[in-house]
Amino acid sequence: MKSPRKVSLAAAYERDGFVVVPDLLGAAECEQLKAEARRVLDEHAAPGSSVHLHVAAVSAPFRALAEDRRVVDVLKQVMPHGVMFLSDKIVYKSPDKKFPTPWHIDCYYWRNTRPKLSVWIPLDDAQAENGTLTVVPGSHKQDWRMVKMGLPSGDFQYELAEKDWREGDVVTCAIKRGTAIVFSDRLVHGSTPNTAGQDRYAIIGTYHAPSADEAFDLDFPARKVIVPASAR
Ligand SMILES: O=C(O)CCC(=O)C(=O)O
Numbered sequence: 001m002k003s004p005r006k007v008s009l010a011a012a013y014e015r016d017g018f019v020v021v022p023d024l025l026g027a028a029e030c031e032q033l034k035a036e037a038r039r040v041l042d043e044h045a046a047p048g049s050s051v052h053l054h055v056a057a058v059s060a061p062f063r064a065l066a067e068d069r070r071v072v073d074v075l076k077q078v079m080p081h082g083v084m085f086l087s088d089k090i091v092y093k094s095p096d097k098k099f100p101t102p103w104h105i106d107c108y109y110w111r112n113t114r115p116k117l118s119v120w121i122p123l124d125d126a127q128a129e130n131g132t133l134t135v136v137p138g139s140h141k142q143d144w145r146m147v148k149m150g151l152p153s154g155d156f157q158y159e160l161a162e163k164d165w166r167e168g169d170v171v172t173c174a175i176k177r178g179t180a181i182v183f184s185d186r187l188v189h190g191s192t193p194n195t196a197g198q199d200r201y202a203i204i205g206t207y208h209a210p211s212a213d214e215a216f217d218l219d220f221p222a223r224k225v226i227v228p229a230s231a232r
Pocket residue numbers: 091101106131132133189190191202204
């Protein structure tokens with residue numbers, strides 16, 4: 001019998017709009033980064049917020065993670081025109097931050113800029129019960145409309161206008177801490193609610209191809225070219 005053809009990481013990313021990279025970070029590293037995330041939230045985040053941007057700008061460990069060889073080796077496979085770090089953020093759910101992240105596409109938040117992708121790494125084991133990432137494979141090939149929404153925390157301001165897919169299309173990413181999900185800024189994604197009464201810390205780094213700064217980029221002080229276009 002013919003065995004199924006193994007699809008490359010780049011081909012899977014192109015087909016699905018995301019790839020799961022198991023065990024990118026070890027458990028001990030996740031524990032240290034989680035303590036660092038707590039420090040950053042305590043010292044820099046607005047009280048009560050569950051999303052905090054510009055982490056690498058104030059944290060050496062997260063700055064190192066943004067350009068860690070293991071992360072960059074994966075990015076090089078899906079970014080043929082070089083790799084530039086733009087920014088990162090902590091997304092934190094807890095017993096009192098239960099709400100699901102609404103269905104959305106990230107590119108809505110940076111309209112009229114060059115394409116980007118993000119690397120989502122949970123620092124706690126993440127599953128349906130504690131608010132893991134949910135994705136709709138292939139949704140990056142469609143255009144989606146977003147509308148304003150009003151989460152009490154103000155952390156997410158928009159959600160998809162139409163949820164035009166079947167229940168069975170959704171992938172609920174049950175993954176160990178330190179596993180990474182690399183996803184296109186056109187991919188429909190959200191999260192499950194955190195009903196488990198547990199913490200769920202995640203770090204999300206966002207990247208695009210190197211280029212002269214666009215006006216949008218100027219708000220991101222930790223931006224940095226990691227793999228110049230010419231190095232490939
Ligand atoms: O960690 C999460 O709940 C998802 C966050 C997210 O989708 C985003 O910030 O774009």
